[in-house]
Amino acid sequence: MKIYENLIIGGGASGLYLASLLNAKTTLILEKNAKCGLKILASGGGRCNVTNQNISPKNYLANENFIYNVLLKFNYKKTLEIFKNLNFSLEKKTQFYCKSGSQDVLNTLLNAIKCEILTNHEVTHVSKNLKNNTFEITSTKEKFYCKNLIIATGGISYKKLGATGLGYEIAKNFNLEIITPCPALVGFSVQKDEFWFKNLSGVSLDSIISVNDKFFKDKVLFTHKGISGPAVLNASLFWKKGKISINFAPKINIKNLKNSKKQVSTLMQLPKNFTKEFLHSQNLSDKPYDNFSTDEKAKFNKIFNYEFAPAGNFGFERAEITKGGISTDELSENFESKKVSNLYFIGEVLDVNGMLGGYNLHFAFASANIASQKINLNL
Numbered sequence: 001m002k003i004y005e006n007l008i009i010g011g012g013a014s015g016l017y018l019a020s021l022l023n024a025k026t027t028l029i030l031e032k033n034a035k036c037g038l039k040i041l042a043s044g045g046g047r048c049n050v051t052n053q054n055i056s057p058k059n060y061l062a063n064e065n066f067i068y069n070v071l072l073k074f075n076y077k078k079t080l081e082i083f084k085n086l087n088f089s090l091e092k093k094t095q096f097y098c099k100s101g102s103q104d105v106l107n108t109l110l111n112a113i114k115c116e117i118l119t120n121h122e123v124t125h126v127s128k129n130l131k132n133n134t135f136e137i138t139s140t141k142e143k144f145y146c147k148n149l150i151i152a153t154g155g156i157s158y159k160k161l162g163a164t165g166l167g168y169e170i171a172k173n174f175n176l177e178i179i180t181p182c183p184a185l186v187g188f189s190v191q192k193d194e195f196w197f198k199n200l201s202g203v204s205l206d207s208i209i210s211v212n213d214k215f216f217k218d219k220v221l222f223t224h225k226g227i228s229g230p231a232v233l234n235a236s237l238f239w240k241k242g243k244i245s246i247n248f249a250p251k252i253n254i255k256n257l258k259n260s261k262k263q264v265s266t267l268m269q270l271p272k273n274f275t276k277e278f279l280h281s282q283n284l285s286d287k288p289y290d291n292f293s294t295d296e297k298a299k300f301n302k303i304f305n306y307e308f309a310p311a312g313n314f315g316f317e318r319a320e321i322t323k324g325g326i327s328t329d330e331l332s333e334n335f336e337s338k339k340v341s342n343l344y345f346i347g348e349v350l351d352v353n354g355m356l357g358g359y360n361l362h363f364a365f366a367s368a369n370i371a372s373q374k375i376n377l378n379l
Helices: 013-021 038-046 064-073 076-082 102-111 166-173 192-198 229-237 272-281 294-304 359-377
Strands: 005-011 027-030 049-052 088-091 097-100 116-118 123-129 134-139 143-151 177-183 202-213 213-220 226-228 244-247 305-307 321-326 344-345
Touching: 005 013, 005 134, 005 166, 013 027, 013 102, 013 359, 027 143, 038 102, 049 076, 049 359, 064 359, 076 359, 097 102, 123 166, 143 166, 143 359, 166 177, 166 321, 177 229, 177 244, 192 213, 192 226, 192 272, 202 229, 226 229, 244 294, 294 305, 344 359
Parallel strands: 005 027, 005 143, 027 116, 143 344
Antiparallel strands: 049 097, 088 097, 123 134, 134 143, 177 321, 202 213, 202 244, 213 226, 244 305
């Protein structure tokens, strides 16, 4: 019976990078899909934004102390060092995109790996033999054994890329706490009062969204299902239920609307179909601002602070990440289970959730790097 020193379940960003760092003579990666790194290829619109210059705990929904210590050990420069042979462009002030595309990012990781990778191997069960302190991993094709087992399976968003809840199932088998997974970085569906959003499908505009004590200034995109775009996706990470607020016209000063004979749809300098649809939703006609009554002005001014409660979101199929996952309280600072020795969890399978902009890939690399140091010490 062959016993691998390290076995990694999942050939995504965290699993691949971890494999490149391990010193063991025998390491194996088991990947469910026919190819590794499918989510890497899809990230950043195919240009893979690997990290962010503004890496900070405030950009994550996670245990504050846990994520602080992770980022303290692994900053954005260390992620860029992984791909030092590639060229990146700094876009949107803080995000690093690969100039030659996501495939080169994936190739860099694959080329750094010397271990065995088995694709089309879907794991169905994991257990631990306490007598010889080894794990038994059952796949759809055969059984494997290892000393150190690393779960890098990701979340359950993007099922078309092969995402499953395997990582959570393994954690439950070992009695680890799971924070209920739900879709995040995803658009909002709307209730009846906001059905007018659907009439604007394809229209986008700069907005500011506030949810709880967070503010997101970016594009809002109207869709046939509701509302999406970068500002909405980030807001979805921190929204649980209740109302959010959108300023649809953050660049407009209301003082500039007064003392003018022009219609508000002209003065607002927003897409006219948006302004007219908004006016219709408030039962207002398109006329000069000063011609509005006091009550009408109050209705119109909602454009600067439009409050509504989303009906829900677009679901896991449209979500970029999974919010929730394995509680970080279950892990040591090196990502090893506190209950089960030599069992590690890294990447998106954990209850560490980053905003758009490279934060989640950065955490994948950071968790792999930190875990590798402990695993290598065990050899």
